[in-house]
Amino acid sequence: MKAVLISKPGSAENLVLGDIIRPVPGPNELLVKVKATALNRADILQREGKYPPPPGTSELLGLEMSGIIEETGQNCKGWSTGQSVFGLLSGGGYAQYATIDYRMALPKPEILSHEEAAAIPESFLTAFQALVWLARIQPDESVLIHAGASGVGTSAIQLAREMGAHIFVTAGSDEKIKKCLELGAEFGTNYKNRSFFEPLMEATGEKGIDVIIDFVGEPFWDQNIEALATDGRIVILATMGGSEIPRFSLRQLIRKRATITGSTLRNRPLYYKIDLTRSFTEFAYPLLKSGRIRPVIGRIFSWEDVVQAHRYMEQNLNIGKIVLRVTD
């Protein structure tokens, strides 16, 4: 089969289409003919050799896919060839065929194209994990979602909206803020023009924010702590702006009864990801089926243009997800 290969760790130009052996599904796995996959920031790190795949998983890029079942392992009851499915992978989505544990596969809703379905798993499961499992967000609480127009950000806004939260965002352009407001955010700050702390305190009547989902790290740390309400929770999912905090008084955490959590998804054990997929499905599948929530797709590239797709992400140009259409 054809797959996107990394000729040597480094820049986007090192991604090439090549031939490798098709994966063989295990007893609990479906073999899927991939129609679309989507980009994640982790793909860039893996391409650069800074984020090796967890042991025992595919060496290929691609943390999610949508496609058509080609073969079913002997334990995959309830699934049949020809069915359209999508789901989260530990790797292997940038290929014509991928295997997925049947307990992590979801039937593709009719209303969604393969390109849309492929854009769901990583960003929506990450956002759901952060908002529900880690921050335990409650209706009417306030949530600040940084990088609001990112893949994870646009998913988090929609989920938080459906959970009845008051949503605040930061993003790096007015166009990105506008998209976040359309999705359900009440207020957005272009962090490149001004700090977000003062407007958020004013918007929350000086109460501060109950839940903060952060991907930026050091540049936002002081403002995050200042803007956090009593009993607030911060979930740190990435440190795109830096990870070292030079000086910090722990007293602030005690005073606010704050909870600060970091998390990952890819290297979680299989049982955790199966449980997370189930929990997400219970809440979100009816909303996906009815079209109430829908992945935001910034741009679709043919997988032959994977180099341009990676460059597009590296330039922070995307609003929502970047999708690769996989063809024969």
Ligand SMILES: NC(=O)c1ccc[n+]([C@@H]2O[C@H](COP(=O)([O-])OP(=O)(O)OC[C@H]3O[C@@H](n4cnc5c(N)ncnc54)[C@H](OP(=O)(O)O)[C@@H]3O)[C@@H](O)[C@H]2O)c1
């Ligand atoms: N821990 C986990 O479980 C987990 C899971 C999935 C993803 N992630 C991480 O979450 C982050 C978002 O992922 P994604 O796929 O949704 O990304 P994405 O769609 O590529 O969007 C990332 C956006 O972040 C903003 N950004 C980049 N550098 C920044 C900086 N230094 N300061 C402030 N904003 C910055 C940019 O938008 P602006 O124009 O608004 O600046 C950029 O477009 C990534 O770092 C990814 O690795 C973590």
